[in-house]
Amino acid sequence: MTLDDARAADAADPLRGFRERFVLPDGVIYLDGNSLGALPAVTAARVARTVADEWGRGLIRSWNDADWLGAPQRIGALIAPLLGAAEDEVIVADSTSANLFKLLAAAIRxxxxxxxxxxxxxxxxxxxxxQGVAALLPGVSVRAAPADELAAALDGDTAVLLLSHVHYRSGARHDMAALSAAARAAGALSLWDVSHSVGAVPLDLVRDGADLAVGCGYKFLNGGPGAPAFLFVRRALQPTLASPITGWMGHKRPFAFEDDYAAGEGMTRFLAGTPPILGMAALEEGVRILREVDMAAVAAKSAALFDLFAARVAALAPELRLVSPTQARARGSHIAFAHPHAHEIVQALIADxxxxxxxxxxxxxxxxxxxYLGHEDVWRATDILGRIMAGGSWRDPRFAVRARVT
Amino acid sequence: MTLDDARAADAADPLRGFRERFVLPDGVIYLDGNSLGALPAVTAARVARTVADEWGRGLIRSWNDADWLGAPQRIGALIAPLLGAAEDEVIVADSTSANLFKLLAAAIRxxxxxxxxxxxxxxxxxxxxxQGVAALLPGVSVRAAPADELAAALDGDTAVLLLSHVHYRSGARHDMAALSAAARAAGALSLWDVSHSVGAVPLDLVRDGADLAVGCGYKFLNGGPGAPAFLFVRRALQPTLASPITGWMGHKRPFAFEDDYAAGEGMTRFLAGTPPILGMAALEEGVRILREVDMAAVAAKSAALFDLFAARVAALAPELRLVSPTQARARGSHIAFAHPHAHEIVQALIADxxxxxxxxxxxxxxxxxxxYLGHEDVWRATDILGRIMAGGSWRDPRFAVRARVT
Structure with missing residues (x-):
């Protein structure tokens, strides 16, 4: 492929219209949307309205009038089709960590x-x-087995098989259907962290037999820094699971102010505290864009970008070792390489x-x-990477300095 | 007191300059800042910068460059003096419900x-x-005793005395020093929910011997709907407490990506997931305003507004029964009345x-x-309340309709 070929691929890209739906700074090629998704163009105005109109003018009335109270269910229903789930199987709440805690404790019980x-x-x-759940609950333990030994490691004492669907480093994707079926055959529940999958690859949790899932809003959903997370519980399981964090928003009648807890219907029981409305507003805008997208087109373009990236690095920076799977169906939507000086090289890239x-x-x-990324972007980024590796500019001592988040 | 007296009191009010620091809609007297605080004038611009500049332009770099990563500790340190705590005894995280869960489970252990x-x-x-902690942990139970029997109910099996400092309905304030001392004498920890106290009444958790506290950011701290909450742990206790929700942000070295959990130093161990940055930004602006305020002046004005409100209601709407304590030091910063048709009367007030x-x-x-409230506001609000009661306009059937949040 030549630069002209890359430009031709962008011109023919059915997703090319989405680029203008995002705000991206000049002079930057952003290859970190799997960590923090870019800002949708509509989000600033939505958040401004939420602050000035709903909070400033509506005040407490906006819990009803702006349906703040319904945000966890409403945005959960928006996310559901991206997961291959029904609208009443998903709710937005808390962080991925807190949601993992809720579902692990519920699965044990x-x-x-x-x-x-x-x-x-x-x-x-x-x-x-x-590990925290195991430290808290008597007799509970965590067992870790390599990917190819997981199915064999399931036994009569396995409460839950907890896996990331797409691995945060390598991008390797598990076979959700096979592993969920293996868990079920062993009498265990499956719990999938789809943080690196949702909005990145087509998901079909119900078809693939997943029991439980959690995921985060700030990666491919473009919901903003620290966006609220979500939970999925297969409908038939919902009445059988009890959240350990029984906050008032999970109550069946939160505004009756009763002394005794009564778990809410369906996914509502997995709410705990008052929902974070500013984060919810931004997340809703990010999810809405994803809902316009054909995920098959996303997957096809992701594969094309991956192949171009991998081929260019093999040619221009062969000392970087590809650690992501080469088969598209075996990975998510990022590409990873190993190098002993990975930190310095990434810092040199950021400087460029x-x-x-x-x-x-x-x-x-x-x-x-x-x-919001095209073939020409990949071309230019890999050009710069090739020059950094060939010229050795990453050896500049300033690139060895570690920030807190690196 | 006459209307002219009320106006004179406002003119002499040392806090009168703060009114213009808040955005409030025309035609509204807002008496619900204990449920959702008003919007500070600076907050819309701060949130807009966080969205457009930090997220939109800074992207992932803002975790370092805009110190997103330090927000939980930074805003915790800002809140600390409002609690009478040291800066390293407070951190901002999650919701009040989640933080209660963490500290109750930690106290049991x-x-x-x-x-x-x-x-x-x-x-x-x-x-x-x-109740959720009791349902989760074997052998744990919840015992509820009326306020005047609490000290006697503490015994050798009491892990923690959990109380709201200021009651959400009546506004009654517990004697934190006496009850914390009683808990300590019984070998129990004290855990105070200061959601209705922080920013409303002077607090001195360290002096008063509180061990643990949680509180919310969206009431008197004016942090916005669903603002992040905070935790306080007395410094000497911090190394002895283990959070049950051991998310990556509570790790000693979150960006080392280690397989084994190691609790972070000090309050950091009480973090779980990625901090909600939009909510954090709004909360920080709200807290900054409180930090400029003399809490003794706030308490004095709160008492004056209360006395005016109570006297006017006694004169104009005597069928409303005051349920808040009459002594200023025995309550928070709201006033509550009972009436069999409270719902309809509140709806009629909102309509006016x-x-x-x-x-x-x-x-x-x-x-x-x-x-953001003056004596004249109280005068006018109680005038309207008096007219509603005298004229019976609250009997209009539309005021009986219950919204989801009422």
Whole structure:
């Protein structure tokens, strides 16, 4: 492929119209939308209205008049089709970490079993929250098995199989249908963290037999920094699961102010505190854009961008070792390479306007976001990467300085 | 007091300059700042900058460059003096409900005891979250004792005494020093929900011997709808408490991406997920205004507004029964009345531009927020209330319709 070919691919791209729906700074090629999605053009005005009109003028009345109270269910229903779930199977609440905690504790109680099975190297918050549940509940333990040993590791004491659908470093995607079926055959529940999948790859949780899922709003959903997260619970399971964090918003009648807790219907029981309205407003705008998109087109473009990125790096920076799967169906929508000086190379790229990220200890990670990234962007980014590697500019000592978030 | 007297009191009010720091709609007297604080004038611009500049232009870099990552500690330190706490004893995170859950579970584990002692009629989320902890942890139970029997109810099995400092309905304020000392003498921890106190009354948690506290950002701190909440843990206790929700942001080295959880130093261990940045930005502006205020002046003005409100209602609407304590030091900064038709009366008031709220089953509640409310406002609001009661306009059937939030 030549630069002209890349431009031709962009001209023919059925998703090309979405680029103008996002605000991106000049002089930057943004390859980190898998960590923090870009700002949709409509979001600033939506948040401004929420602040000035709904809060400032509507005041407390906006809980009803602007349907603030319905935001967790309303935005959950908007997200549901992106998950392959029914509208009443998804709700927006809290953070991914808090939602993992709720569902892990609920799964332990519902199954009467005591092992959380996961894999080593899973995203830290998944492992850490599971460890916290094990430290809290007597007899509960966490067992980690490598991906190819998970099915064999399921046994009669496995309460829940907890996995990230798409791995945060490599981008490797699990076979959700096969592993959910294996969990079910062993009498365990499956709990999927789809933070790196939702909005990135087509999902069909119901078809694939997933029992439970959590995911975050600030990556491919473009919901803004620290956006609220979501939970999915397969409908038939909802009445059998009890949230451990029984805050007033999860009550069946929150405004009756009763002394005794009574779990709300359906997904409502997984709410806890008062919903974060500013974050909800931004998330809703991000999700709305995704709802206009054909996810098959997103997947096809993601694969094309990946292939171009991989081919260019193989040619221009062969010392970077591809760590993502080469088969499109076996991965998410980012590409990762290993190099002993990954941190310095990422910093040199950022200094040259190419924003990817470093994941300890040795990974360079680049998000491929088909809604606001084109083939020419990949061409130019890999050109700059090739020059940095060939010229050795990453050896500049300033690039070795570690910020808190690196 | 006459209307002229009320105006004179406003003219002499040392806090009168703060009124213009808030945006309030024309034609409204806002007496619900204890439920959702008013919008500070600076907040719209701050949130707009956070969206357009930090998110839109800074993108992922803003976790470092705009110190998004430091927001929980930074805003916690800003809140600390309002609590009478040291800067490293407070952190902003999650919701009040989630924070209650963390601290109750931590207190159970740290003390090795199994009873949560609270009072009946406490704010629902306090009771409900305590009930959820009891349902989750084997052997744990919740015991509720009336306020005057609490000290006697503390025993060798009491892990934690959980109380709202200022009651959400009546406004009655507990004696924090006496009850914290009683808890300590019994070997229990004290956990105070200061949602209706912070920014409303002077607090001195350290002096008063409180061990733990939680509170919300959207009432008297004017942090916006669903603003992030905060936790306080007395410094000496911090290393002894383990959060049950061990998300990645509470890790000692979150960006090392280690498989094993290691609790962060100090209050950091009480973080769980990625902080909600839009909500944090709005909260920070609200708290900054409070930091300029002399809380003794706030308390004095609150008492004056209360006395005026109570006297006017006694004269103009004597069928409303005052349920708040008459002594200023025994209450927070709202005034509550009981009436069998409280709901209809509140709806009639709202229709006439006086926004208070109804709390089931029979309470009319009016927030007295000295930063943006004056004596003339109270005069006019009670005038309207008197007319509604005298004329019986609250009997209009439309005022009986219950909204979801009432």
């Amino acid at each position: 519902a199954t009467g079993r005591s092992t959380i099975l996961t894999e080593p190297g899973n995203f830290p918050t998944d492992l850490h929250v599971a 306007g190419v924003i990817g990220d470093f994941r300890a200890p040795d990974v360079l990670r680049f998000g491929l976001t088909p809604l | 740290a003390t090795g005891r199994s009873t949560i002692l609270t009072e009946p009629g406490n704010f629902p989320t306090d009771l409900h979250v305590a 531009g006086v926004i208070g709220d109804f709390r089931a089953p029979d309470v009319l509640r009016f927030g007295l927020t000295p930063l």
